[in-house]
Amino acid sequence: MLARFFADTLQLGVAQAMVTFVLALAAVYVARRQGIHLERESIVALIRGFIQIVLVGSILVFLFRGPSWASVFILFLMMLAAAGTAARRARGVSGAFVISFYGIAGGAGIVIVLMTWLGAIDPRMASLVPVGSMVIASAMNSNAIALERFRAEMKSQVGYIEAGLALGAAPDRVVAPYVQAAVGAGMIPRIDTLRALGIVWIPGLMAGMILAGSDPVYAAIYQFVVVGMVFAASGLTSVISTLLIRGRAFSPAEQLQLSVQE
């Protein structure tokens, strides 16, 4: 319907964004009626998200014309930003930023490099940056979930952990169940994504490829490839981050460190 009133795509986009704003504000209003006061956070997040994505879109117009090595730089910056976001969510974990950066760079980085080398990701910036950003964003979420879960497990299981240490067990053995729980927690959302793929949701990348004229079957397969990469990156990130935080949870004399408990 909106297309009837706006011939220019930019104007149409702004109109669509406005409608979305109204819908989102309606959701905030409904939540408010239920006593859930997230008005400020929601409105700030909506405006911030809109400005950020439009800015990125504008920058990409120029960057896509730039040299392909620039995409490595962009992905590196994205990893730094992702580590910062994940570290904020894992508050209370000592060294959360460094752990998150190594986890995301290790997990997402390996997958992006490997898949680009194999030719599964087009090395041109127009493809590498969007696909890479999906992989990094997912790794960021898994990282934050895994770190938070590990911290919560350590906090609630201090007695069992110290009972194990007091029996002369190695810290790695004592916390093995909590490492497993944390890695699992980081991966479960991605497993659910794979399970629901094509049934509950048809992801945007596939929809975009079909709209752009790609063969629907190839678009579907490529979407699976991307979701598979996301899954692999999340799994690797969860493992790397959890093992790194486990290393920081104990002192050289194998004592539980307070920085993880608090």
Add this chain to the structure above:
Amino acid sequence: MPEGDGTSERLRTVLRTDHLTRVVEGRALVDDVSLSIERGEVVAIVGPSGSGKTSLLRLLNRLDEPTGGNVFYEEQDYREIPPRELRRRAGMLLQQPYLFPGTVSANLAYGPASHGENLPEDVISDLLQQVGLPGYGDRDVSRLSGGEAQRVSLARTLANGPEVLLLDEPTSALDESSQLGVEELICRIVGERQLTCLIVTHDRAQAVRIAGRAVVLEAGRVVDSVPTSEMKHAR
């Protein structure tokens, strides 16, 4: 505390703390504690709540790190002993049993398995017999009473073959009848195995029943060390 001069005196001293101190956020939890514990001695650490009893015991098992002073096991600086070996030699029983999910046998085998030793079935049976729980090996720990769980916890600590037993208020979470049962068990096992034992308790009557000597702590400092027979005179 008197320190021995000769070699035989040194060998008799199993555990010695030398100006042991732990300060956390400006507060001394353990303050300049110097103690000598002889082989086979049963010492009660008594004092009001927050006097540093548990903090002292945790330092001896090296669950926490001292900020000053030192500990010597058989005159060896305890920082020279690998932490896992130290914790096996000085077995600690916590206030709560903290049994790992699974069977009683699996819990008993946990410590030895940590250093690659497979605890034989007959040893598990013997340990359960000693703690008054014969035939409990296959029982799931979730089905145990509080007193039974603490007995299993004691057996689990003993499975490591410790020379020193560090008991942190082992009966405080139990009802009175279980408390007396566990107390008797501790006395019997410590006597039979000729273990050196430090028991933290806030109950002076319990200290008299179990220990030969009581060390009284106040605000992290040792304020008295007396035979329990003279406990009424302890400050």
